Amino acid sequence: MMQQQELIPHLFRAEYRKIVSVLCRHFGLGQIEIAEDLASDTFLTAAQTWGIKGLPPNPTAWLYSVAKNKAKNYLQREHTFDSKIAPALIDADQFMPGDIDLSTQNINDSQLQMMFAVCHPVNSQEAQIGLALRILCGFGIDEIADAFLSNKEAVNKRLYRAKEKLREQKIKMVYPGDAEVAARLPSVLTTLYLLFNEGYYSESQNHILRKDLCLEAMRLCTMLIENKSTNKPEANALLALMCFHASRFDARIDEHGRHVLYDEQDTSLWDSDLVSKGIYFLSCAANGDKISNYHLEASIAWWGTQKTDSKEKWENVLQLYDQLLQIAYSPVAALNRIYALSKVAGKQAAIPEAEKLNLADNPFYFALLGELYTGIDNNNAKLNFQQAYSLAKTGAEKQTMQRKIDSFN
Secondary structure, eight states: OOOHHHHHHHHHHHHHHHHHHHHHHHHOGGGHHHHHHHHHHHHHHHHHHHHHHOOOSSHHHHHHHHHHHHHHHHHHHOTTHHHHTGGGSSOGGGOOOSSOOOOHHHHHHHHHHHHHHHTOTTSOHHHHHHHIIIIISOOOHHHHHHHTTOOHHHHHHHHHHHHHHHHHTTOOOOOOOHHHHHHHHHHHHHHHHHHHHHHHSOOOSOHHHHHHHHHHHHHHHHHHHHSGGGOOHHHHHHHHHHHHHHHTGGGSBOTTSOBOOGGGOOGGGSOHHHHHHHHHHHHHGGGSSOOOHHHHHHHHHHHHTOOOOOHHHHHHHHHHHHHHHHHSOOHHHHHHHHHHHHHHHOHHHHHHHHHHHOOTTOHHHHHHHHHHHTTTOHHHHHHHHHHHHHHOOSHHHHHHHHHHHHTTO
16 A cells, blocks of 8 residues: 555645636636645644554545635635625636535546636746646646756746736636637647656656656646547647657656657657557547648657558658648758658668758757768768757756767767
């Protein structure tokens, strides 16, 4: 049985977001700080009480009961509630009188409503990710600071400003109607995509945290798929993309925390169950009549899980990148396309195409040139790896480039 010191952090990650979401649905989004304070106080009470009396038979039910009682006591303690707090609510009709409903259905509904509120485009994408980490994922300020390579003070300020914007713009915690989902869902999917990338491509050295970020993004995307109104092809394609990438997560980092390049990965570490799940969700994504960037990226990622190095594989990847760049250009996609081109047409054909990109401040651009020149012009290859080293932002990236440089000595 899990010990108290292990159980409370586990429950905080799993239940904090649910309690905050339900309380915000009850009080209104404008009172998000009150909801967070009550939820945090619930876990503080648990740590104090369980340390003395031991774990209750049903810790989750105990937390829900205490949270409800704290919310009730808070309102009763505020004798001037109607005059001081009610006017501060975003909308008076958002306050839901009666008992606080912590049923499974209301928890799920509240979390979905919170997801759409947190991912509202009134805030920057970085602020949306921060709010998602704190409110939807239950991450602590220290963890968020680690993920963003920032500090607690900066994170607190960012979260405070993001909440203020939601309040100032009178954003309601409501679930959009079917007609609105099509307009609002893209911003939610973008936030989840960026949240996953924050973990998968994070510069943080905390391997466990990075994996948790990916898993949280996948959990939130799964919630969208489990809801009839948001179970859209692009949501399924995004979850497929996450599954395919996550299947190679453990192979991308060695025992020393260093990045392992794709061609050097131990394929026995790839997770076949996640690959199978990705295939399932990608098949579900085929129901629509529109191909999104998530469809194309998921298809590329699927080929990345195929252990063959055949020309057919890279020809398909190259075609997919050509389509992707037409609808969603990015330097990363352009660089990856060049790598696929080198696999299809050879390094000599890829070099001039790569140099046309001229991404002078991008370390991955010079790393790619280093790879392409290796075996053709090793001196030029070394110079490019050295430039990539000088531009690298993390110790892990520098270590990878240094190994490349040392291979020419």
